[in-house]
Amino acid sequence: MATQxxxxxxSPTMEEGTLAKWLVKEGDTVASGDILAxxxxxxxxxxxxxxxxxxxxKILIEEGTEGVKVNTPIAVLxxxxxxxxxxxxxxxxxxxxxxxxxxxxxxxGPQEPASSVPAAAASPDWPEGTEMKTQxxxxxxxxxxxxxxxxxxxxxxxxxxxxEYQGAYKVTQGLLDEFGGKRVIDTPxxxxxxxxxxxxxxxxxxxxxxxxMTFNFAMQAIDHIINSAAKTxxxxxxxxxxxxxxxxPNGAAxxxxxxxxxxxxxxxxxxxxxxVAMPYSAADAKGLLxxxxxxxxxxxxxxxxxxxxxxxxxxxxxxxxxxxxxxxIWREGSDVTLVSFGIGMTYALEAAEKLAxxxxxxxxxxxxxxxxxxxxxxxxxVKKTNRCVTIEEGFPVGSIGNHIGAYVMQNAFDYLDxxxxxxAGKDVPMPYAANLEKHALITTAEVIEAVKQxxxx
Amino acid sequence: MAARKSAAKPNVSPEELxxxxxxxxxxxxxxxKAGQLYGMGLIGGFCHLYIGQEAVVVGxxxxxxxxxxxxxxxxxxxxxxxxxMDPNGVMAELTGREGxxxxxxxxxxxxxxxxKHFYGGHGIVGAQVPLGAGLAFADNYLxxxxxTFTYFGDGAANQGQVYETFNMASIWKLPVVFVIxxxxxxxxTAQKRSTSGEDIYTRGAPFGIPGELVDGMxxxxxxxxxxxxxxxxxxxxxxxxxxIKTYRYRGHSMSDPAKxxxxxxxxxxxxxxxxxxxxxxxxxxxKHATEDxxxxxxxxxxxxxxxxxEFAKESPEPALEELWxxxxxxxxxxxxxxxx
Numbered sequence: 077m078a079t080q081x082x083x084x085x086x087s088p089t090m091e092e093g094t095l096a097k098w099l100v101k102e103g104d105t106v107a108s109g110d111i112l113a114x115x116x117x118x119x120x121x122x123x124x125x126x127x128x129x130x131x132x133x134k135i136l137i138e139e140g141t142e143g144v145k146v147n148t149p150i151a152v153l154x155x156x157x158x159x160x161x162x163x164x165x166x167x168x169x170x171x172x173x174x175x176x177x178x179x180x181x182x183x184x185g186p187q188e189p190a191s192s193v194p195a196a197a198a199s200p201d202w203p204e205g206t207e208m209k210t211q212x213x214x215x216x217x218x219x220x221x222x223x224x225x226x227x228x229x230x231x232x233x234x235x236x237x238x239x240e241y242q243g244a245y246k247v248t249q250g251l252l253d254e255f256g257g258k259r260v261i262d263t264p265x266x267x268x269x270x271x272x273x274x275x276x277x278x279x280x281x282x283x284x285x286x287x288x289m290t291f292n293f294a295m296q297a298i299d300h301i302i303n304s305a306a307k308t309x310x311x312x313x314x315x316x317x318x319x320x321x322x323x324x325p326n327g328a329a330x331x332x333x334x335x336x337x338x339x340x341x342x343x344x345x346x347x348x349x350x351x352v353a354m355p356y357s358a359a360d361a362k363g364l365l366x367x368x369x370x371x372x373x374x375x376x377x378x379x380x381x382x383x384x385x386x387x388x389x390x391x392x393x394x395x396x397x398x399x400x401x402x403x404x405i406w407r408e409g410s411d412v413t414l415v416s417f418g419i420g421m422t423y424a425l426e427a428a429e430k431l432a433x434x435x436x437x438x439x440x441x442x443x444x445x446x447x448x449x450x451x452x453x454x455x456x457x458v459k460k461t462n463r464c465v466t467i468e469e470g471f472p473v474g475s476i477g478n479h480i481g482a483y484v485m486q487n488a489f490d491y492l493d494x495x496x497x498x499x500a501g502k503d504v505p506m507p508y509a510a511n512l513e514k515h516a517l518i519t520t521a522e523v524i525e526a527v528k529q530x531x532x533x
Numbered sequence: 534m535a536a537r538k539s540a541a542k543p544n545v546s547p548e549e550l551x552x553x554x555x556x557x558x559x560x561x562x563x564x565x566k567a568g569q570l571y572g573m574g575l576i577g578g579f580c581h582l583y584i585g586q587e588a589v590v591v592g593x594x595x596x597x598x599x600x601x602x603x604x605x606x607x608x609x610x611x612x613x614x615x616x617x618m619d620p621n622g623v624m625a626e627l628t629g630r631e632g633x634x635x636x637x638x639x640x641x642x643x644x645x646x647x648x649k650h651f652y653g654g655h656g657i658v659g660a661q662v663p664l665g666a667g668l669a670f671a672d673n674y675l676x677x678x679x680x681t682f683t684y685f686g687d688g689a690a691n692q693g694q695v696y697e698t699f700n701m702a703s704i705w706k707l708p709v710v711f712v713i714x715x716x717x718x719x720x721x722t723a724q725k726r727s728t729s730g731e732d733i734y735t736r737g738a739p740f741g742i743p744g745e746l747v748d749g750m751x752x753x754x755x756x757x758x759x760x761x762x763x764x765x766x767x768x769x770x771x772x773x774x775x776x777i778k779t780y781r782y783r784g785h786s787m788s789d790p791a792k793x794x795x796x797x798x799x800x801x802x803x804x805x806x807x808x809x810x811x812x813x814x815x816x817x818x819x820k821h822a823t824e825d826x827x828x829x830x831x832x833x834x835x836x837x838x839x840x841x842x843e844f845a846k847e848s849p850e851p852a853l854e855e856l857w858x859x860x861x862x863x864x865x866x867x868x869x870x871x872x873x
Contacts, residue, residue, distance in 0.1 A: 232674070258674065264704075269663050269697025276667015279652050280602070282674060303657050304664060312645035313635035314859040316652070348860050372862040 078158050079128055080149040083137075086115060086122045088330045089381055093117045094142045095150060104132045112151070113139070118214070118385045119246050128153055133160040201363060201398055202391040209392050214384040216358035217247050217323075220365035221285060223395070225255055228283060231369055234261040234274060235287030235324070244289045245325060245384055271297030271322070275304045278318040278374075285369060288324035291340050291378065297322075305374035306349030321368045323377035326354070327419060327469050328506060328517055330382065337506035337513075339470035341418065342479075344376040345446040351400055352447040354378040356421035358388035360444055363398030371400070380419045401448035405457070409437035412527050413457040415480055416467040417443040420518065423499075424467045427523035436531060446476060454480060455488050462493040463530040469517055472500035494530035499523050545753060547821035553595065553752045554812045555830050557587035560611040561809060562838045563620055564783075567610065567627055570842060571787045576627045580641045583611035585782035588808035589714050590615035592755025593682055593775075596763050600677070604652040604665040605684035607642035612684065616649045620837055624845035632848030636855055659692030661685060662711070666702045666772075669709035680766045684712045688719025690733045696740075699772070703740040706771035710762045711737070713774065714749070716781040721793040734776035744774030750806040780806070 083093065094116040100106055107129045115124050133154035137144055144150065152160050211219075225231045232255075237244045239252040239262040252260040263270040267288065274286040288294045294301065301322060309317030328337035344352045351373050355361040361379070368375040390396075406421070407428050416424040421442050428438040439457050443449060458464050464484055466477030477498030484496055502516045545553075564582040571580050583590075586608075594615045597603075605612045613623050618634065626633025626644050634644045642656040652668055655661040665683025672679040689695065690713055702709055713734065719727050730736075734744035743765070747758040755777060762773040780802045784791040791799075816822040 264697070264700055266697035266700065268694045269701060272660060272663025272694060273667040273670055273698065273701060276604075276652075276664035276669075277671045277674070278667070279664065280668040280671025280675075282671045299657055299660060300663070304655070304660055308645070308653070309862055310859045311635055311639040311643035312653070312859075313633075313638055314862070315635075315645050315647045317862050319862075351861075 078133060078152055078154040078160060079130070081112065081126075081151040081153055083144045083146050083148045083150050084115070084124055085146045086117050086124075087119050088332055089385070090117045090119075090146060091385075092143050092145045095137050095139055095144050096121060098135060098139045100132050102132050102135055106130065106132060106153070118212075119244070120242075126153075130155055133158070199359075199404070201359065201404070202393060202396065207392040208389040210387050211358045211362075211390040212385055212387050213355075213358045213361045213379070214245070214247055216362035216388075216390055217365055217379065218249055218251070220362045221248070221369070222251060222254060224366055224369040225251070225259060228369075230281065231283045231285065232259040232261065233285040233287060234263055234270060236263055236265055236289045238262060238287050243287075245381060247379075247384070248287065267293045267296040268300070271300040272304060274320060274322075275300050275318050275374075278305070278320040279308070279316055283369060284320045286320065286322045288322065290329075290336060290381075291324055291326040292336050292338055294322065294324070294340070301344075301350070301374070301376070302347055306347050309373070310349060317372065318374045319372045321365070321371075321375045321377050323365070323368075324379060325381040325384070326378035327380050328382075328501075328513070331508060331510060331513065333508045334505035339378075339418075339468065339501065340376075341378060341446055341468065341470050342474055342476050344378075345449075345476060345479075346474075347447075349374070350447060351375045351445065352378065353400065353445045354418040355444060356383065356416075356418055356442050358386070359390045359396075360398055360404065360442070362390060363396050364400070364444060366395075366397045367400055370397075378418060383419055398444065400445045401450050402444065403450035403453040404442045404444055405439065405453065406442055407438065407440040409439035409461065411437045411461055412439070412463040412465060412531055413454065413461045414438050414440045414465050414467060414523070414527070415443065415454055415477075416440070417446060417476070418468070420467040420469055423518050423520045423523050426520045427467075427527065430520070430524055431527055434533075436527060436533065438527065443476075449480075451483055451487070454484065458484055458488045459491045462491055463527075464492070464496045465499060465523065465526045465530060466496065467499045467518060467523055469501045472498065472503050475500045494532070497526040497530055499526050545756070547816070547819070549595070550812060550816055550821060551826075551830070553591050553756075554809065554816060554827070555834065556591045556594070556615055557752065557809045557812065558830065558834045559620070559837065560584075560587045560590070560614050562834050563614060563624070563841065564610060566838045566842050567624070568783070568787065570624075570628065570845070575846065576641070577629065578640055579607065580627065580787045581608040581785065582783045582787070583608055583781070585802070585807075586714060586716060586749065586779045587611060588752040588755055588811075589712070589749045589777050589779050590684075592752040593710075593712060593759040595752075595756040596759030597680070597682065598763075600650065600679045601763075602650040602652060602665075602668045602672070602679060602681040603684070604661045604668060604681065605654065606658065606661055606686060606689065607654070607656045608686070609642065609644060609654045613644060613646070613649075613651055613654075616646075616651050618644075618646050618649050618651060620841040621844040624841040625848045628845040628848070629850065630845060630848035631851045631855075632844060636859075637851040638855065638859065659685060659689040659694050662689065662692070662695045663698045665711075666698045666707050666709050669702065669707040669766075669772075670705065673705065673707055678767060680708045680710060680763050682710050682712055684714055686719065687713060687715040687717065687724050687728060687733060688722070690715075690736070691719070691728060696736075699737055699740040699742055702772040703737075703742050706769060708766035708769075709772045710759070710766060711742075711772060711774045713776040714779055715776055716779050718781070718785070718793065720785045721789065721791075723793065732776065734774050737772070737774040742772050742774055744776060747775050747777045749777035749779030750808045750811065752808055752812060
């Protein structure tokens with residue numbers, strides 16, 4: 077019986093890909109394990125193997141086609157003497173070639189229409205009339221590193237798979253070609269050791285960018301981040317410090333379970349001597365990363381795998397930077413202040429849109445940096461709206477929201493008409509099952525519910 | 534690649550020998566004074582004395598050149614004095630005073646001097662090992678021909694990060710001398726109870742790093758081994774390991790009752806192997822110095838140490854505003870960076 081071959085999901089967050097090249101042609105006989113095609117995901121080019129044996133009856137998607145959605149039929153496999161018309165769509169799981177990535181549910185994270193490009197109501201970050209271009213967060217981060225490496229020969233990037241592999245998440249794509257192996261350095265899988273070497277190199281006058289493949293692995297290196305990098309300036313009476321960036325994806329990706337899904341924002345934001353950035357948009361990713369690389373202090377730069385592929389408007393400027401400690405107001409409103417950062421912004425903005433349909437105008441603040449925090453913008457907003465809800469994916473105990481809530485209480489108590497509510501991830505390790513994972517994270521419905529509570533609707 | 538024992542002694546001039554005597558004596562008298570001030574309550578917290586191990590740093594400093602770097606653990610007073618840091622500044626840091634190297638904010642375990650290329654003073658066992666390789670990474674990147682001495686103890690030699698560092702230092706050919714100061718006790722645990730295998734210097738062999746065992750009670754043997762190691766690094770051949778067998782006469786820290794070894798063991802080492810007495814004997818037997826010459830040195834050292842104690846007592850405590858300084862830097866990084 078003829079079977080359809082479907083576009084596979086080749087990574088936990090892949091939704092579509094490019095059918096880069098067919099390695100078989102119609103009429104070829106294939107056995108299971110034969111390579112059928114090369115498929116380019118947002119992260120890498122992967123070889124796609126046949127699961128069944130048969131004859132390639134028809135190729136449905138031409139090579140070079142971009143944006144092929146996961147689960148789209150791309151070819152039909154027939155048996156000897158069979159016609160293409162006999163083809164039936166098989167169950168998705170029979171076709172998946174990569175383990176663990178169940179198709180059709182590849183990105184159960186926050187849903188946002190892929191086509192929409194969120195834009196702030198107004199931006200003080202660039203001059204009015206600046207030319208803009210649409211860019212993914214991934215591209216913006218790469219451009220930030222490349223620009224800073226061009227202007228400062230002391231900047232280098234080290235980490236697992238940053239060079240020849242072009243980055244586990246393709247963030248360092250092309251850097252090896254442009255800057256060479258001296259400045260784009262593949263490390264062994266030894267976070268404790270290479271983080272320490274990075275700190276030592278910073279003591280020695282260089283400006284390292286240490287990439288962690290994900291911040292989960294930085295747990296192995298946390299002694300060097302905190303005891304060696306963050307504290308040395310103080311312990312040396314100002315004689316020496318660690319001008320460097322630790323960066324990489326942070327927080328839940330999709331379906332990778334408890335050990336690979338954790339938001340460290342509150343952990344690092346606690347430490348004096350560190351600076352902490354957690355951008356949401358591509359423009360902020362670029363502007364903040366450039367500032368982070370130039371900063372003479374150790375900076376924790378928390379990215380997000382799900383946001384890597386999202387597109388935003390980025391200003392076309394020779395040298396665009398975003399200062400630390402300056403929040404961004406994405407949406408002005410008079411009824412409630414929503415305070416968030418990083419991927420939490422997707423829930424905040426989506427909730428604000430839905431609330432507007434019900435006549436509740438939310439002001440949405442993106443903190444952008446968590447150390448320093450722009451308290452002033454939050455307090456000014458709360459004085460106007462008299463209500464505040466915080467949104468983040470991290471654990472609820474000792475969260476950034478707890479801190480903002482306490483700060484608002486101490487500094488704007490008389491302006492509050494309702495208690496501050498913290499929307500956070502659930503107080504559980506991240507489960508693997510898709511439905512449980514969705515509930516472990518924050519949901520837009522929970523944000524809306526919290527807003528209704530504080531506005532007494 | 535084979536690890537081997539070092540026995541060769543370098544030729545040294547009488548003047549150099551006298552200098553080593555002086556430098557080792559300064560460390561010993563300084564540490565004795567620090568112990569005394571600790572007893573008087575003028576020094577707080579942890580205080581790890583270097584008495585007995587003086588020949589290690591003095592021998593290796595004799596092998597170093599201007600611009601070479603050093604980084605060590607919390608038992609760091611000797612290293613600082615040996616690389617030429619001011620005894621007043623070190624002692625005043627021990628007493629937590631404004632005149633200390635870190636303005637009183639670092640303490641015994643956390644001191645630094647950019648001027649003398651001393652990069653700490655690190656309180657977490659083993660953490661200085663990748664930091665030292667990182668300093669060497671910077672030197673390699675900047676192609677400045679410098680070498681970093683990365684000191685750690687036999688206890689730290691069991692830390693995983695040491696082997697992560699050996700691996701990277703070897704594949705990247707970093708100019709770093711890993712100096713294992715084996716004083717035979719990891720705090721209170723004897724080497725044979727904590728460390729598999731007798732020789733630590735051979736642990737670099739699987740990574741392609743040559744190593745050798747050195748008599749750490751003999752300053753000339755240390756110097757000779759250091760010169761060889763430095764030459765190896767400067768020639769671009771990558772890291773080198775020196776396991777320097779030494780002995781600490783005092784407890785791990787001031788609060789260590791040292792019940793894990795006998796008084797006799799310590800006494801025997803002091804009487805038979807003391808590194809300062811050894812050099813004193815060489816100077817006198819070789820007629821390079823008279824008793825009077827040495828007495829003059831003793832007097833000079835005593836005066837320096839007493840002055841440092843006075844300075845450390847008289848220097849005021851840091852101003853309360855210092856609580857809030859040096860958390861973040863506004864400056865561009867200093868150091869040997871390439872002009873952007």
